[in-house]
Amino acid sequence: MGIEKNAQKLMGLFPDRVAGWLFDRIKGIPLVKKAIYRELDAMLDDIRDMVKPYTGKFPAFSRLPGSGLEKDNILSMMTAISECESSKWEDGYVSGAVYHGDRGHIDFLNRVYALNSQSNPLHSDVWPSAAKYEAEIVSMTAAMLGADKTPDPVCGVVSSGGTESILLAMKAYRDRAIETKGIRHPEMVVPVSAHAAFDKAALYFGIRIIHVPVTSDFIADVAAMKRAVTKNTIVMVGSSPCFPHGVIDPIEELSAFAAKKKIGFHTDACLGGFMLPWAEKLGYPVPPYDFRLDGVTSMSADTHKYGYAAKGTSVVLYRNPELRRFQYFSTTEWPGGLYFSPTFAGSRPGALSAACWAAMVSMGEKGYLDAAKRILSTADRIKKGISEINGIKILGNPLWVIAFASDTVDIYHVMERMGEAGWVLNGLHRPSCVHVCVTLPHTRPGVADRFVQDLAGAVDHVRANPSETGRMAPVYGMAATLPVRELVGDMLERYIDLLYEVDP
Ligand SMILES: Cc1ncc(COP(=O)(O)O)c(C=O)c1O
Missing domain, CATH: 3.40.640.10 (Type I PLP-dependent aspartate aminotransferase-like (Major domain))
Structure with a gap:
């Protein structure tokens, strides 16, 4: 991360627009450019296994199979893949993304589909x-x-x-x-x-x-x-x-x-x-x-x-x-x-x-009202919990999408520790913060308390280990602090390229 750290340090000395202009020019120098892109590739390599967790575990097809596979085999493979992914959102670990999540509701929609x-x-x-x-x-x-x-x-x-x-x-x-x-x-x-x-x-x-x-x-x-x-x-x-x-x-x-x-x-x-x-x-x-x-x-x-x-x-x-x-x-x-x-x-x-x-029509006014009531009271509980964690502050006055930041610990590192505890939260920037968007899966018993406990634990850990940097924190840190749009945009586009790579 040497060049990124140095770039951040350098950029910190200038107002945003000047730094952007200056960095654009430095970046144009072939050697610097090479080093920056080497860094970007290294960062993406670092997160490749997160993006491609099925490499080597399930068959991958870069061309059509010669003869079609047995439908039962396809179904069992896809069931296994889906099972790897469902526990996260079913157990209420994901911010936003799955808004209802109840099996009965999903089965009903699948039948209609x-x-x-x-x-x-x-x-x-x-x-x-x-x-x-x-x-x-x-x-x-x-x-x-x-x-x-x-x-x-x-x-x-x-x-x-x-x-x-x-x-x-x-x-x-x-x-x-x-x-x-x-x-x-x-x-x-x-x-x-x-x-x-x-x-x-x-x-x-x-x-x-x-x-x-x-x-x-x-x-x-x-x-x-x-x-x-x-x-x-x-x-x-x-x-x-x-x-x-x-x-x-x-x-x-x-x-x-x-x-x-x-x-x-x-x-x-x-x-x-x-x-x-x-x-x-x-x-x-x-x-x-x-x-x-x-x-x-x-x-x-x-x-x-x-x-x-x-x-x-x-x-x-x-x-x-x-x-x-x-x-x-x-x-x-x-x-x-x-x-x-x-x-x-x-x-x-x-x-x-x-x-x-x-x-x-299956929810009706009453269904939506009940769901909102559960989500809003869970969000109230989470907001109260967050506000009691030393060093963490809630931004603005939200109802159920709760963004929090810190003046004393690296919030992206906190988010990463939360990731290690199973949580999938949203990293935001300008200003650096993280949010949780409360949905029905969060209203299940124990989820809100587990969130607050894990967040308090993550903050304690980061405070006790200020020099530890995780894998994603530097990526967010870079996007949040480097004023060079082209460079950060490049990184995002390389990430999309990565999504479209077929497993070897
Ligand atoms: C306020 C707001 N507007 C627009 C969108 C975009 O919606 P979609 O991701 O369905 O395209 C979102 C998504 O979260 C949102 O929160």
Whole structure:
């Protein structure tokens, strides 16, 4: 880790932008470049066995097998692989990721999936059921998020996940701005805490993204957001809550300003859309965030998170069909016939929509309310436990996505010790912190107490062994402190390459 340590030390001497510029130049010198990439390769080698745990344990195929394998053999191999992975999330060791996790619920969704596995919403003539399920998913979600408290005809579509919902909404705003306002250089204004999907949308659709720093409570800074709006702004964004620190932005003030400026406002409720309506009913402090606010013109809410559907569905909502139409695609010129599709994909898995619909109607309002109650009270217990650990502080004022940091110990090293105890948490940066996103598996007896105990033990260990560095801590440390985007980005891309390597 010599070069990385030295680079960090060197960079620490300069303000971020100067350091980035300087490091870019140093990195251009062939010898330095070689050394840096040698370091990156060594780091990736270090984590290769974590990324590829099945090497040598199960057959790997870099080409099709000559003859197909026996189906029973395939099933037993895949069952064995799945068993290696399920205990982690079933036992409540994973932050986010699996939101329901109950076997009965999963088996039920699997049965619904099996019934509908051939369904494709692209062929609504063959599977009108797909259109029925999707229309009802959208309507139920909209009603939950304030649509029935406004005269406006709130509408939407089902997408494949939170990222797609966000991309779709941003594309709709861009195309509307081009067509109705002639804006050629569109901009979006987002708090830095908004999900990376907004950056992806900016990149894909040629929208300039303005990242606005958040307040010391980690919520969007209203005054700074207002100042960032220009004549080219097409949309402002707020999260309820944001992924990193689980806090809810001041959507009321932001959306009122957007309305005044006649621009769009998107509430990203991917994480909170299926929690906050129930949290509010349970009496938790939930500031307004949904279509009850006139200025909110679109929302994203993920059915595959706290909607308890299988992975692969989300809902994007619009205040009116005129805005939604800018999301659609249709062409009359293609020799393949008249073609149209509401989202990015062509053919889509109707079975996932069917399973999503089944999850929603099987939960019902009461099911969602009970689930939220269990999650929020478990989160309260965890927050209390964390706040009693010496040297650890909770960031902002979150409900159930709890980010914590430390001024006295290396928080990434703490996260790694938690990993050794079986926990899979999320490492975040700017500022350096770790979060746990509480889900239903965490509400099982003993899990919250075990989390707090293990965290206290991890902090004690790191405090007693300040010179010990683990495997992942330096990687997070580097991403958090080195201002060189290109270098860190390179490392992430090499990591993706690694994921696509077939076991030798
Ligand atoms: C607030 C927020 N927005 C968007 C997303 C993106 O969702 P997905 O991973 O389903 O694309 C997430 C994911 O955690 C999120 O927390």
